[in-house]
Amino acid sequence: xxxxxxxxxxxxxxxxxxxDLVEALFLxxxxxxxxxxLGDSAVVAPADGRxxxxxxxxxxxxxxxxxxxxxxxxxxxxxxDLAVAGARPLWLTAGFVLEEGLPxxxxxxVVRSMAAAAERAGVPVAAGDTKVVERGKADGxxxxxAGVGVLDHDLQLVPGSVRPGDRVLLSGTLADHGMxxxxxxxxxxxxxxxxxxxxPLHELTAALLGLGEALRWMRDPxxxxxxxxxxELAAQxxxxxxxxxxxxxxxxxxxxxxxxxxxxxLYVANEGKLVAVVAxxxxxxxxxxxxxxxxxxDAVEIGVIEPExxxxxxxxxxxxxxxxxxLLVGDPLPRIC
Amino acid sequence: xxxxxEYRDPALARSLSAEIRSLVTPGEVVRVMExxxxxxxxxxxxxxxxxxxxxxxxxxxxxxxxxVIPMGRVDDAIAIAETEGxxxxxxxxxxRVPGGRGSLLEAKARGADVRMVYSPLDALALAAQEPDRHVxxxxxxxxxxxxxxxxxxxRAGQDETPNFSVFCNHVLIEPPLxxxxxxxxxxxxxxxxxxxxxxVIGTDAYRFIPEEYGRPVVVSAFEPVDLLxxxxxxxxxxxxxxxxxxxxxxxxxxxxGNERAVAAIAETMEPREDFEWRGLGVLPASALQVRExxxxxxxxxxxxxxxxxxxxxxxxxxxxxxxxxxxxxxCGVFGTACTPERPLGTCMVSSEGxxxxxxxxxxxxxxxxxAPVGA
Numbered sequence: 001x002x003x004x005x006x007x008x009x010x011x012x013x014x015x016x017x018x019x020d021l022v023e024a025l026f027l028x029x030x031x032x033x034x035x036x037x038l039g040d041s042a043v044v045a046p047a048d049g050r051x052x053x054x055x056x057x058x059x060x061x062x063x064x065x066x067x068x069x070x071x072x073x074x075x076x077x078x079x080x081d082l083a084v085a086g087a088r089p090l091w092l093t094a095g096f097v098l099e100e101g102l103p104x105x106x107x108x109x110v111v112r113s114m115a116a117a118a119e120r121a122g123v124p125v126a127a128g129d130t131k132v133v134e135r136g137k138a139d140g141x142x143x144x145x146a147g148v149g150v151l152d153h154d155l156q157l158v159p160g161s162v163r164p165g166d167r168v169l170l171s172g173t174l175a176d177h178g179m180x181x182x183x184x185x186x187x188x189x190x191x192x193x194x195x196x197x198x199x200p201l202h203e204l205t206a207a208l209l210g211l212g213e214a215l216r217w218m219r220d221p222x223x224x225x226x227x228x229x230x231x232e233l234a235a236q237x238x239x240x241x242x243x244x245x246x247x248x249x250x251x252x253x254x255x256x257x258x259x260x261x262x263x264x265x266l267y268v269a270n271e272g273k274l275v276a277v278v279a280x281x282x283x284x285x286x287x288x289x290x291x292x293x294x295x296x297x298d299a300v301e302i303g304v305i306e307p308e309x310x311x312x313x314x315x316x317x318x319x320x321x322x323x324x325x326x327l328l329v330g331d332p333l334p335r336i337c
Numbered sequence: 338x339x340x341x342x343e344y345r346d347p348a349l350a351r352s353l354s355a356e357i358r359s360l361v362t363p364g365e366v367v368r369v370m371e372x373x374x375x376x377x378x379x380x381x382x383x384x385x386x387x388x389x390x391x392x393x394x395x396x397x398x399x400x401x402x403x404x405v406i407p408m409g410r411v412d413d414a415i416a417i418a419e420t421e422g423x424x425x426x427x428x429x430x431x432x433r434v435p436g437g438r439g440s441l442l443e444a445k446a447r448g449a450d451v452r453m454v455y456s457p458l459d460a461l462a463l464a465a466q467e468p469d470r471h472v473x474x475x476x477x478x479x480x481x482x483x484x485x486x487x488x489x490x491x492r493a494g495q496d497e498t499p500n501f502s503v504f505c506n507h508v509l510i511e512p513p514l515x516x517x518x519x520x521x522x523x524x525x526x527x528x529x530x531x532x533x534x535x536x537v538i539g540t541d542a543y544r545f546i547p548e549e550y551g552r553p554v555v556v557s558a559f560e561p562v563d564l565l566x567x568x569x570x571x572x573x574x575x576x577x578x579x580x581x582x583x584x585x586x587x588x589x590x591x592x593x594g595n596e597r598a599v600a601a602i603a604e605t606m607e608p609r610e611d612f613e614w615r616g617l618g619v620l621p622a623s624a625l626q627v628r629e630x631x632x633x634x635x636x637x638x639x640x641x642x643x644x645x646x647x648x649x650x651x652x653x654x655x656x657x658x659x660x661x662x663x664x665x666x667x668c669g670v671f672g673t674a675c676t677p678e679r680p681l682g683t684c685m686v687s688s689e690g691x692x693x694x695x696x697x698x699x700x701x702x703x704x705x706x707x708a709p710v711g712a
Contacts, residue, residue, distance in 0.1 A: 255341075317382075318383075319347050319561050320351065320354075320384075320387065321384020321385055326697045
């Protein structure tokens with residue numbers, strides 16, 4: 001039984017309170033065959049193919065925001081890291097750092113949305129851990145998830161596979177997540193109809209894998225936004241990315257919020273968007289594949305890979321000028337994921 | 338997006354670009370200084386230089402309020418922030434600006450209570466929320482942001498807030514413009530006047546530029562079409578033999594400005610004897626200090642400040658960049674010892690600074706040997 005209304009230090013002490021929390025909350029919400037034995041490790045069947053491993057920490061504030069919460073974000077984010085590596089997600093693990101005083105019901109709702117996201121993707125949370133720290137030593141709740149996936153193909157989805165002339169595709173609108181969280185935080189005194197785009201991308205990526213070697217590289221442009229993801233690609237591939245400003249999709253309320261705050265949507269986090277580089281003669285097919293899925297309905301071609309200048313991202317502005325899209329210095333939007 | 342898209346209309350931009358080309362004489366370079374950092378940022382963000390003919394050279398002026406704050410004043414702010422029981426609140430842009438002892442962001446990491454606010458009134462609200470702490474607002478900016486600080490001082494006075502102060506670093510736009518205009522060998526033929534400052538002080542405040550220095554001024558808004566139109570207006574003045582102050586930003590700026598805002602500034606603040614500007618040196622009567630009736634809220638009276646004057650690094654040529662004598666990439670440390678991550682000089686500090694804007698947005702435009710590509 002879990003009678004407490006607030007998390008206290010005994011929930012992390014390893015004794016009876018810990019067991020109550022694990023059984024009456026985590027197991028009840030997340031329960032599955034792999035997790036149920038509550039062993040020190042989940043023991044799972046072997047997979048046939050290259051494995052993808054990833055881990056990610058979530059410190060978003062506030063814990064609940066329009067369009068999602070930290071639990072859903074932590075599942076989708078790790079699923080997406082596996083998906084863009086070309087992997088089919090198999091297993092997740094979750095670690096929780098709880099601050100003394102966190103309402104149990106808030107924790108339950110976060111774990112419940114985590115379970116819903118995992119179930120929607122058909123990927124069980126197979127192992128977990130919980131620690132409690134004193135009040136003031138954490139901000140409510142931090143989550144770390146890790147994931148294992150398998151690659152059912154031999155494609156090399158790495159920057160080195162990208163060639164000049166390849167096309168850059170984006171699965172939908174930019175900057176929804178980052179701006180939703182910023183607005184939800186309330187200290188900007190802004191209101192707007194902006195929701196996080198947190199969503200699992202593994203179905204989109206799986207569909208794109210059907211392109212074979214015409215699919216070069218994929219990323220989910222989270223923290224640092226599209227600009228950061230493409231700068232990393234340009235640097236690692238020693239190629240240039242040229243973007244077309246007028247092709248970049250941004251929802252009007254997101255655009256408005258970015259203008260008011262002086263923030264470039266290219267640098268704002270997305271949590272349910274895919275950027276993919278494909279061979280030029282497959283771009284039309286790839287767009288059709290993306291648009292056939294609800295998460296890719298707004299997919300567009302946004303740019304092209306060029307041989308020079310190496311390591312740079314350029315933007316042709318709507319006005320007919322051009323500029324460099326550089327790596328960001330500092331962080332205008334801390335703690336959004 | 339309404340009220341933005343119409344000022345970014347590509348067709349309108351193209352026709353203005355064509356008009357600008359028709360107004361220059363081949364081979365005769367006209368140098369236009371955009372005074373305001375917001376203009377510099379917009380020029381690079383939208384790639385406007387590519388829409389201008391070779392004969393039109395832009396010189397990026399001193400109007401970046403973050404950039405002009407001298408390092409000694411940043412050290413003073415850090416000293417306030419490191420005082421026991423004190424919270425220093427300021428605009429986000431100010432956090433990364435290096436002083437002699439690092440930046441406020443570094444002081445925060447060492448344990449100082451530094452918070453980012455979006456308005457001085459937010460800092461005053463913070464003081465009300467946390468009565469056990471003293472909240473000091475690190476006030477920066479030209480006449481644009483001074484009215485908000487003035488209103489905050491007035492309200493703090495009405496509320497008799499006991500735990501609030503302002504570290505006043507507000508600066509005035511006229512003295513640096515005069516300093517630039519007095520520079521021997523000045524290479525600026527016309528000025529795009531600041532928009533937001535002018536909404537407070539009005540366009541008449543720039544009449545000294547045509548009248549005493551023979552250079553035309555057009556006060557401009559911040560969108561790309563606005564800037565192109567302002568440049569076209571400046572060139573038309575030259576072609577027609579006029580030299581005066583014109584207002585492109587008529588949707589906001591009045592000839593005599595905002596009298597209530599000016600009155601609020603005058604009630605709470607007064608010019609100080611002199612103030613040190615990064616890149617421009619010490620300029621007389623170029624900044625504001627808190628007036629005596631508001632002494633209870635004046636951080637300079639409440640705290641013992643180091644008040645050190647720290648010279649800009651010798652290798653830094655920001656002063657010459659600000660007066661249009663060299664372009665950012667002509668400075669020896671541009672993009673090497675001086676980058677946006679580790680700025681040596683004022684112009685590299687904020688994205689509105691000439692060097693930072695050029696480094697981030699424009700450094701491809703020049704031949705490679707001239708424009709080092711940063712790490």
